[in-house]
Amino acid sequence: MSIRAEKQRLRSAGSKSVVMTTRYPLDHPGGVESVARALADSLSKSGESWKVSHVAAYPGRVGFARLPLIGDLVAGGRLAAQVMGKGDVLLVHGAEYAWGPMVVGRLTGRPIVTVWHGVRGNEVIPPTQRRIGKVARGFFLWSQGLLQGAALRADATVAVSPAVAAQVQSRYGFRGQIMLIPNGVTIESGRRHDDERISAASNGGPLRAIWVGTSAYQKGLDRAVGACELARAQGQDVSLTVVGIPVESAGLELASGGSWLTALGAVPPSEMEALYRRHDILLFPTRYEAFGLVALEAMAAGLPVIGSSVVRSLIEGAGEVVVGDDAEAYAEALRALADPERRRLLGRVAMERARAFSWETSTASYLEVLNVVARDRGHQHRHQGRRM
DSSP: OOHHHHHHHHHHTOOEEEEEEESSOTTSSSHHHHHHHHHHHHHHTSOSSEEEEEEESOSSSOGGGGSTTHHHHHHHHHHHHHHTTOOSEEEEEOGGGTHHHHHHHHHHTOOEEEEESOOGGGSOOOOOOSHHHHHHHHHHHHHHHHHHHHGGGSSEEEESSHHHHHHHHHHHOOOSOEEEOOOOOOOOOOHHHHHHHHHHHTSOSSEEEEEEOSOTTTTTHHHHHHHHHHHHHTTOOEEEEEESSOGGGTTOOOOSSSOSEEEEEOOOGGGHHHHHTTOSEEEEOOSOOSSOHHHHHHHHTTOOEEEEGGGHHHHTTSEEEEOSSOHHHHHHHHHHTTSHHHHHHHHHHHHHHHTTOOHHHHHHHHHHHHHHHHHHHHHHHHHHHHHO
16 A cells, blocks of 8 residues: 555544653753654644644653663653553654653553664763773663663664664664654755855854754763864964853853853753854764754754764765864864855855755654554554454
């Protein structure tokens, strides 16, 4: 049966509902929540027969949410309690919390779709020389592996990038089907809008860099600050705005007044595009990236990206790729992008590259997955009914 015929069949059978789950509310600054927020909105506007609702494990980074591993365990339990009796299909964003909704799904006969936004075992944790620290790190990765591994029993497995799919296969020896659905990005279209952004970026003056993330070490904040310090010591006028990390936990010594280093803490998602447009480049020396949504959002706003080789496939040709951990290499990239004309050219490429990632395409793929798991579970129930 074709996808179109299947959609018509589902419409005639009446609307179905999907419950999406995340760790935090949809307005929380964070990559997973921003993906779920855009997807929920796009699914609701798709004209399909699916009704969309959402539940979150925590209201914010409070209480158990701040604790490694324990926070994930509690999140799974909280999500299980909240999805009880809701939805025809459960769509879980984050394999580490999937165990709870999966228990409910198995008990109630509802299919589960798990979206892998990364593999914890492949993430980068700050190094430690203390023996107890190494033991704790090993236990954390082992435990997280068990938590995420349970998600592979879902009715459908989705990965947001080829890298994540490969990590799931290699780490767990998984040979089942993985549906690859890249994230999308919202872009304000229009030639006039593009020209205004690029024209602003081509003006002379100090180079305004921005770093965005919620994990300082993993996203390379130390590399970003070090590169700017070195560039300034060599005579370049560059400033850096740090977004997403609270000032008190960023490990930064911020001078008052007109300091070149500014930490804004968490910024509402609705204000991020305007913030990007007040800067010239995204400085993103990340150590681990499942997809690179921050880079993609900055590119959609017309910003060239200075990034590590981790995001090479996304930013190459639309910025500067730096290989290794050398502060001098990042400082050299900053000097290269001090040229307004080069920023203008790369900014145009960045915007064009970002247009290849649309929420319409992502939504169509998610709808296909939802329709398939709903159909298969319906067939299973009818088959069991005939046997009884």
